[in-house]
Amino acid sequence: MEALATRERIVAHGLELAALDGLEGVTIGRLAADLELSKAGVLGHFGTKERLQLSVVEAAADAFREHVVDPYRELPRGLERLRAVCDAWAEYAGEAVGGCFFTAAAAEFDGRGGPVRDKLVELVGGWYAWLERQVEAAVAAGDLPADTDPAQVVFEVKAAIMALSQESQLFCDPRALDRARRAMRHALESCAFSRVGRA
Amino acid sequence: MEALATRERIVAHGLELAALDGLEGVTIGRLAADLELSKAGVLGHFGTKERLQLSVVEAAADAFREHVVDPYRELPRGLERLRAVCDAWAEYAGEAVGGCFFTAAAAEFDGRGGPVRDKLVELVGGWYAWLERQVEAAVAAGDLPADTDPAQVVFEVKAAIMALSQESQLFCDPRALDRARRAMRHALESCAFSRVGRA
DNA sequence: CCTACCGATCGGTAGG
DNA sequence: CCTACCGATCGGTAGG
Numbered sequence: 155m156e157a158l159a160t161r162e163r164i165v166a167h168g169l170e171l172a173a174l175d176g177l178e179g180v181t182i183g184r185l186a187a188d189l190e191l192s193k194a195g196v197l198g199h200f201g202t203k204e205r206l207q208l209s210v211v212e213a214a215a216d217a218f219r220e221h222v223v224d225p226y227r228e229l230p231r232g233l234e235r236l237r238a239v240c241d242a243w244a245e246y247a248g249e250a251v252g253g254c255f256f257t258a259a260a261a262e263f264d265g266r267g268g269p270v271r272d273k274l275v276e277l278v279g280g281w282y283a284w285l286e287r288q289v290e291a292a293v294a295a296g297d298l299p300a301d302t303d304p305a306q307v308v309f310e311v312k313a314a315i316m317a318l319s320q321e322s323q324l325f326c327d328p329r330a331l332d333r334a335r336r337a338m339r340h341a342l343e344s345c346a347f348s349r350v351g352r353a
Numbered sequence: 354m355e356a357l358a359t360r361e362r363i364v365a366h367g368l369e370l371a372a373l374d375g376l377e378g379v380t381i382g383r384l385a386a387d388l389e390l391s392k393a394g395v396l397g398h399f400g401t402k403e404r405l406q407l408s409v410v411e412a413a414a415d416a417f418r419e420h421v422v423d424p425y426r427e428l429p430r431g432l433e434r435l436r437a438v439c440d441a442w443a444e445y446a447g448e449a450v451g452g453c454f455f456t457a458a459a460a461e462f463d464g465r466g467g468p469v470r471d472k473l474v475e476l477v478g479g480w481y482a483w484l485e486r487q488v489e490a491a492v493a494a495g496d497l498p499a500d501t502d503p504a505q506v507v508f509e510v511k512a513a514i515m516a517l518s519q520e521s522q523l524f525c526d527p528r529a530l531d532r533a534r535r536a537m538r539h540a541l542e543s544c545a546f547s548r549v550g551r552a
Numbered sequence: 553c554c555t556a557c558c559g560a561t562c563g564g565t566a567g568g
Numbered sequence: 569c570c571t572a573c574c575g576a577t578c579g580g581t582a583g584g
Binding site: 359390391393 | 555
């Protein structure tokens with residue numbers, strides 16, 4: 155079981171390297187040097203760099219679910235859970251070293267083809283689809299008005315997360331988290347209020 | 354003057370490479386091969402890769418201004434010009450190969466130090482500051498309510514652009530441009546309407 | 553602008 | 569898991 159532990163050390167450190175320099179910065183030689191392994195020792199656990207990258211992406215997805223989704227699984231579907239998840243998402247994206255892993259990885263791979271890009275499309279797309287179902291549930295529950303456009307709400311929520319990631323990483327602006335929360339509230343509540351004629 | 358023309362060919366092709374593979378993908382060997390020059394012939398115009406990257410970033414800024422800012426210089430400051438510029442920005446970010454150059458470059462360099470990152474901070478930060486002054490002018494002109502938070506409006510507008518860039522690049526979704534336009538309108542108008550108690 | 557070269561690092565393989 | 573190696577490519581330099 156030593157082997158499994160080593161594999162996990164490699165993936166964990168790969169996540170750290172990816173946060174700083176992107177998924178292409180997760181090189182075999184660097185992992186080997188940092189973890190005091192040989193390059194063959196690193197590569198043996200994955201076969202190719204591509205499969206190593208896929209493992210890192212999956213580990214990022216696990217961490218994301220653990221922080222953003224799992225804590226709120228017991229809440230009933232609807233606006234309350236949606237708000238809780240969005241707040242957790244913003245906090246996670248704002249505090250994580252290197253910002254939101256998937257925002258960065260998507261930008262890095264969106265001009266390419268291949269399995270890593272496909273995996274990112276699947277995970278990120280699946281997450282947006284899940285969020286859209288939460289918005290639909292909130293509409294069905296009467297928490298949001300019937301003419302709400304769920305895809306538009308999700309678009310604006312994820313937009314806020316991306317801007318938060320840039321603001322906190324590029325400008326190191328501590329007000330970014332608050333701005334993102336307001337933008338998300340804006341996206342969720344403007345439908346529920348302005349459209350039905352309340353101020 | 355042959356030398357200047359060659360330099361411009363290099364920078365122009367560097368912009369194309371950056372659109373696909375990021376600024377680190379703009380390598381000297383690739384430029385030399387594609388343009389049928391020697392590596393020394395490429396590097397001689399810039400001295401170092403870093404200065405080559407800076408030249409590419411500046412060329413991207415020139416192209417941005419040309420498409421998004423210059424056409425609307427004659428419009429009076431205020432909501433009308435702000436809307437025109439935001440629409441042009443969205444169109445440019447949505448149609449450009451590789452999406453918005455600065456969204457991608459900012460994500461690529463936000464975890465590093467050095468002159469390229471500094472240049473990006475300066476250009477992107479300067480652009481946001483300019484936008485903020487346009488929002489302030491719109492408030493001063495009475496086009497937006499007095500309690501508008503200009504920084505929040507700019508945050509939500511840039512968020513829409515970033516989401517547009519991801520949606521069109523990663524998911525190739527043709528509805529992204531429309532969603533971004535709606536999100537930007539949302540950011541600009543919700544201040545002007547819901548906050549002052551109109552529906 | 554060129555040829556010819558440098559050391560470093562890349563992903564990956566052979567063989568144990 | 570290791571050593572020892574492969575060809576390719578990286579940024580960059582010397583000298584012309």
